[in-house]
Amino acid sequence: MDRDGGWRAAQVPAAARRVLIVTDAWRPQTNGVVRTLEALGRELERRSIEVRYLTPERFWTLPVPTYPEIRLSLATQSSVAAFIDGVAPQHIHIATEGPLGLQARQYCLDRGLAFTTSFHTRFPEYLAARVPVHPDWSYGYFRWFHEPAVRTLVPTPSLLAELSLRGLDNLVLWSRGVDASRFAPGPKSRFLDLAGPHLLYVGRIAAEKSVEDFLRLDHPGTKIVVGDGPDRAALERDYPEAVFLGYQFGEELAALYRSADVFVFPSRTDTFGNVVIEALASGLPVAAYPVTGPKDILAGTQAGALDDDLGAAVARALTLSRQAARRLGESFTYAASASQFLMALAPVGQMVSQLAHAG
Known part of the structure; x- marks a missing residue:
């Protein structure tokens, strides 16, 4: 189908x-x-x-x-x-x-x-x-x-x-x-002054999004959070090593996707995850829990890693093909x-x- x-x-x-x-x-x-x-x-x-x-x-x-x-x-x-x-x-x-x-x-x-x-x-x-x-x-x-x-x-x-x-x-x-012309692979133009690999989250910063699961990960590199919400102030205080950029839009958001090394989607409650296919269209492999949304998009592909251990999913996603991510992302059309x-x-x-x- x-x-x-x-x-x-x-x-x-x-x-x-x-x-x-x-x-x-x-x-x-x-x-x-x-x-x-x-x-x-x-x-x-x-x-x-x-x-x-x-x-x-x-x-x-x-x-x-x-x-x-x-x-x-x-x-x-x-x-x-x-x-x-x-x-x-x-x-x-x-x-x-x-x-x-x-x-x-x-x-x-x-x-x-x-x-x-x-x-x-x-x-x-x-x-x-x-x-x-x-x-x-x-x-x-x-x-x-x-x-x-x-x-x-x-x-x-x-x-x-x-x-x-x-x-x-x-x-x-x-x-x-997804707009595959806006969210597309390209050169890494952001995070050049931050230790890699660059782990990116985009979305609301709220309890139901489990952003803290991402921030708790014991993984080398830099965690970058794009978005805002009621939990932002507390998480910025508790995780000062992470980079919080607030809401980003348009070409700046597209540049952030293409400059990251893996997209981390920690939510267990989303019904789909539009940001997942934005990341994929940008050529960015995804790490997520095997739950509704991510598993419907990523299961059986080489574009993302699903695991109840989010850290294990991140480690595997870092080895995946950006070309496979792009192919999957651009298959979701308006x-x-x-x-x-x-x-x-x-x-x-x-x-x-x-x-x-x-x-």
């Missing part, structure tokens, strides 16, 4: 001309959900499909306690309904399970409209890392949220299997893509990802037709 799950762009329904994507995750957040939805919109618009977003930008917001970069919208049901009415979408996709997602879900149910959803983030595990709430309790809410959707899109086969066991239905794959997304969409009138048929 191809990376697009066996679907071809030529099979995408011609009726898909106006798509509304509802998301609680949006700029100025810097995360995989936002990057995925922005890249999806650009690819769909290249296919002459109009994409509209309903995001917290339109409403007053409040920061999430202990995680202020994530803000929750204070939208009313009437304001959400007015926006969706004005867009008059042919397809509605609800990307997140937050306040806006709830309002859009209710809008569709009140009107008998079909919609799709997606599962991006393990919020039950993220919540459990901060407060004593067992993930099983939170997954009850997720089952309820996604149950009316015609389809729920998930990024990897192993996550699909896991969510199915947790009682979620109508699951389909929606993989991810075109294939967008085709999967389009094939999963449901016309808004589908639910009305089903209800009429049932009557």
Whole structure:
């Protein structure tokens, strides 16, 4: 099966001309959900499909306690309904399970409209890392949220299997893509004054990302952390030998990838890992735990090393081929990802037709 799950762009329904994507995750957040939805919109618009977003930008917001970069919208049901009415979408996709997602879900149910959803983030595990709430309790809410959707899109086969066991239905794959022209191999232009090998992490610096597993490694060289988050100050204090660079974007981020010797992905809770395929496309082998996301991308390849001993994974990744990493990375395309997304969409009138048929 191809990376697009066996679907071809030529099979995408011609009726898909106006798509509304509802998301609680949006700029100025810097995360995989936002990057995925922005890249999806650009690819769909290249296919002459109009994409509209309903995001917290339109409403007053409040920061999430202990995680202020994530803000929750204070939208009313009437304001959400007015926006969706004005867009008059042919397809509605609800990307997140937050306040806006709830309002859009209710809008569709009140009107008998079909919609799709997606599962991006393990919020039950993220919540459990901060407060004593067992993930099983939170997954009850997720089952309820996604149950009316015609389809729920998930990024990897192993996550699909896991969510199915947790009682979620109508699951389909929606993989991810990378800009292989931006993230590409090239000369080492950074870290020249730091002891090698250069071990790189890119992502949020938060409890659920297990960044400390990376920083604890007893391995020669220099550990470099790119990103920010609520745990940064404490980790900078506890690991002064590591180099913390904060958020980096564009060409600077691409230069950091291509200048490193191995990419270390210590998270055990990600559903995919966009940064993994950015690193691979840059010709950078990856070291990770054998968990959902990394194992779906790396298992059976010579582009990365998976091991429950992260240090062993790093040691092996340092011996792997940068050319193999590049080949694997560039196999994840935005075109294939967008085709999967389009094939999963449901016309808004589908639910009305089903209800009429049932009557």
